[in-house]
């Protein structure tokens with residue numbers, strides 16, 4: 001409040017560079033405050049742009065932000081920063097865990113002795129840690145019999161996958177069995193990580209080991225609380241990366257591993273230097289520091305074995321990976337049939353790669369060539385064969401590479417699921433969601449659109465959970481509390497996915513009209529949503545659109561939306577590969593049932609994704625959620641650097657600031673009456689005898705501690721953020737004083753005893769001495 005802005009006190013002032021700057025108030029006049037910074041620079045600003053600084057901010061920060069005496073953005077930031085500098089990367093905001101990526105190994109955080117510390121410990125008893133979240137989820141599942149979920153989010157490179165792995169290790173630690181015959185479920189779940197990473201992770205600008213898919217791992221438990229099964233669901237693998245890599249990123253790890261395989265494998269797959277392959281050499285980045293692709297190849301094969309992928313299957317998988325690389329090297333030129341727009345492989349080299357790809361796929365070489373250069377059209381019952389120009393042929397080649405790769409990835413996921421096995425009798429599960437965070441780049445395409453839809457959905461889930469749970473609790477306890485406005489993002493969700501009329505519906509419509517282009521699609525969006533508050537058309541563009549997401553505005557470029565949304569498998573490609581002599585390859589392209597081939601040639605990626613999300617949310621809604629927000633402290637991916645603005649942005653996007661706002665606005669700390677009295681009875685030991693009931697006792701204790709703004713519910717005491725800390729301080733003080741009294745009494749007792757003893761001894765000595773004296777006299 002205003003009172004805090006007195007001359008001489010310290011404040012946080014908004015600063016474009018470091019977000020919040022510390023300064024001392026020099027003068028305050030007519031609402032204009034002059035602040036002087038350590039460096040000597042002066043700033044004059046309005047009080048609205050500054051926050052009071054906590055004069056007693058603990059030098060090591062606090063483990064739970066809601067315990068901060070001054071709960072505001074700069075305070076939160078300072079707390080995270082101070083802790084980060086001490087390698088305390090985990091901090092709570094109520095029961096949300098914030099994890100700041102250390103970008104260096106901190107082994108003490110993951111060793112077995114640390115795991116043991118969290119086992120059975122109550123939440124908050126130990127320092128903040130993903131193990132505490134997992135532990136709390138596990139005991140809730142056991143004690144309350146309710147399924148749980150842990151949602152890990154954050155931007156690329158923030159540490160989601162690393163945190164997820166820690167959670168899984170810990171759940172395996174809690175619910176695992178001692179070495180049984182064969183591989184245990186938990187071992188297979190853990191070993192699925194390296195396999196999925198080999199095929200679904202790549203180096204990007206933002207992360208050297210970026211997961212290019214979302215993942216939900218469902219761990220099933222039996223009645224005794226032991227892991228009895230698991231299922232992995234994946235979302236939206238980035239397909240475009242297979243054929244298109246921009247510098248300095250890489251394609252999926254498996255391609256480079258295979259090029260570094262032992263000689264006999266290289267010969268078998270006719271591979272060699274990765275720089276020779278178009279799908280890899282579009283980027284200059286081939287090798288990664290600290291990553292030995294040849295070792296990774298061996299390690300991946302070993303992990304594949306653990307998750308039940310036989311050596312024959314491994315051979316088929318790598319044959320397909322190699323075939324994809326060869327496909328990329330087939331170039332096309334104009335064909336000989338001058339009168340038509342035709343194409344053919346460019347030269348000997350292209351024919352070599354075509355032949356090799358066909359051998360590896362075990363399909364007919366000529367049909368493979370035709371599937372690129374020709375297209376069969378069916379019009380009014382007639383079939384016409386149309387030639388494609390070199391450009392279109394190359395696109396068709398890329399389409400084949402992408403569809404084969406994505407089906408291969410799906411096969412691997414399904415195989416892992418089959419091996420691990422589901423437990424049909426499982427009663428409870430803990431789901432762990434590792435999914436891409438909100439994205440907003442210079443150019444945002446269809447992928448960002450889908451990713452941000454996911455985040456809108458999860459944000460709504462988060463809001464509903466945090467807000468509605470709170471609200472329900474307040475209503476249940478019948479306490480007087482007028483809630484701050486509920487920030488619901490349903491309007492953004494409607495804009496995107498309402499049926500009919502939402503952006504996805506319009507996109508699907510555009511994809512079905514042969515004549516639509518991204519321009520006509522954009523035009524349609526502008527017309528439809530011209531009055532929508534969440535939608536706008538950027539002034540300088542004719543095809544971009546901006547969505548006002550919960551985390552800020554994102555402008556999307558529609559250029560490739562239509563293509564990327566079409567999940568259309570070219571029938572020639574499907575026919576070719578389902579005729580492969582290799583059962584593995586043909587298995588990836590099962591023949592479609594008759595009706596669907598005709599009517600729904602088109603299926604929309606966005607729509608499928610929307611349905612996947614729907615089912616994910618249904619699963620999540622049936623569980624009690626726990627949240628881990630990962631934060632990336634800098635974009636250099638280096639330890640020890642904490643960029644304020646960057647972190648702040650992520651806290652806002654992850655709903656952390658929102659959660660803090662809710663906490664501030666309400667009464668985040670609550671205790672049952674009996675627990676409360678028990679904890680604080682020391683403030684007035686006879687309180688229970690003096691009061692007619694527990695409620696009055698609670699009130700009396702609160703008065704003792706000089707607290708006013710609290711609420712008494714039906715079963716609980718509700719406290720403002722930080723009040724618990726005040727009560728604890730009073731308690732500590734009383735305890736301290738009591739200790740003094742006890743010590744005093746004890747010391748007195750000992751001293752007295754000693755004194756009495758000495759006195760008695762003295763008397764005795766005197767007596768004896770006198771006696772002797774007397775005897776001598778005699």
Ligand SMILES: Nc1ncnc2c1ncn2[C@@H]1O[C@H](COP(=O)(O)OP(=O)(O)OP(=O)(O)O)[C@@H](O)[C@H]1O
Pocket residue numbers: 101102103104105106154155156157158159160161162163206207208209210211212436437630
């Ligand atoms: N707890 C940790 N300890 C040490 N290093 C970490 C930790 N968390 C993350 N890192 C480092 O940061 C990198 C990125 O983390 P991670 O792959 O988990 O990010 P992510 O959020 O899953 O990113 P993406 O969305 O791109 O997959 C890791 O490869 C690792 O080097």
